Amino acid sequence: MESTKDVVTHDNLLADIAIVDPELTLTVPKRVTAATGIDALTHAIEAYLSVQASPTTDGLALQAIRMIGRSLRLAVKDGQNKQARSDMSHGSYLAGLAFFNAGVAGVHALAYPLGGQFHISHGESNAVLLPYVMGYIRASCEKRMKDILEALGGNASHLSEEEASYKYVEEIEKLVSDVGIPNTLQGFRIPIHALDHLVEDGIKQTRLLERSPLPLHRKDIRLIYQAAFDGVIREPSTAKSD
Numbered sequence: 001m002e003s004t005k006d007v008v009t010h011d012n013l014l015a016d017i018a019i020v021d022p023e024l025t026l027t028v029p030k031r032v033t034a035a036t037g038i039d040a041l042t043h044a045i046e047a048y049l050s051v052q053a054s055p056t057t058d059g060l061a062l063q064a065i066r067m068i069g070r071s072l073r074l075a076v077k078d079g080q081n082k083q084a085r086s087d088m089s090h091g092s093y094l095a096g097l098a099f100f101n102a103g104v105a106g107v108h109a110l111a112y113p114l115g116g117q118f119h120i121s122h123g124e125s126n127a128v129l130l131p132y133v134m135g136y137i138r139a140s141c142e143k144r145m146k147d148i149l150e151a152l153g154g155n156a157s158h159l160s161e162e163e164a165s166y167k168y169v170e171e172i173e174k175l176v177s178d179v180g181i182p183n184t185l186q187g188f189r190i191p192i193h194a195l196d197h198l199v200e201d202g203i204k205q206t207r208l209l210e211r212s213p214l215p216l217h218r219k220d221i222r223l224i225y226q227a228a229f230d231g232v233i234r235e236p237s238t239a240k241s242d
Contacts, residue, residue: 035123
């Protein structure tokens with residue numbers, strides 16, 4: 001039995017037409033809204049930070065981040081808010097265009113085993129890992145994280161790139177918490193002894209890992225899972241392996 005998510009792709013599976021209709025999302029439950037919203041945001045963020053990013057994907061990703069950043073909390077709080085639902089629908093679409101071309105990276109790579117081994121939804125798997133992966137790779141992409149912070153609505157004009165990157169990670173951590181998703185692996189009842197198995201499956205996601213601005217090896221993946229278990233954002237220079 002497979003213990004991780006994988007992808008089946010072929011040109012024949014690509015849609016000829018995509019209908020983006022926010023009206024269809026008005027009755028989506030809060031938990032699903034939160035999970036799919038963070039998933040869409042992760043698509044945009046990872047596309048913008050990807051080593052395969054381009055000016056085209058950058059524009060799509062940043063606009064998606066702007067739309068999702070200003071609307072996700074409201075869409076979760078009030079599902080009948082049509083403007084928030086419209087922003088989320090179109091932001092998700094733009095994020096999809098961005099990551100289809102630039103790809104996603106470490107967050108998705110480490111999220112796949114959570115779904116395969118513990119049947120956590122894909123959106124929640126991404127959400128619980130997003131702050132910890134961002135914190136771990138922070139020093140490798142400070143300028144781009146400053147761009148994302150500004151797209152999320154943060155005032156970064158007075159901050160250095162380093163300061164803004166820290167602020168960005170804090171904002172991501174707060175956003176996940178605000179929409180009601182557990183912020184640690186323990187919050188999903190994942191035991192400490194499972195981390196080694198998660199690492200074994202995570203390291204296999206080379207297609208995704210190769211897009212990370214900071215190369216993530218076995219030790220790095222173990223430290224990120226440990227950080228997500230402990231609920232403490234760490235960087236390579238400060239992380240300690242158990």
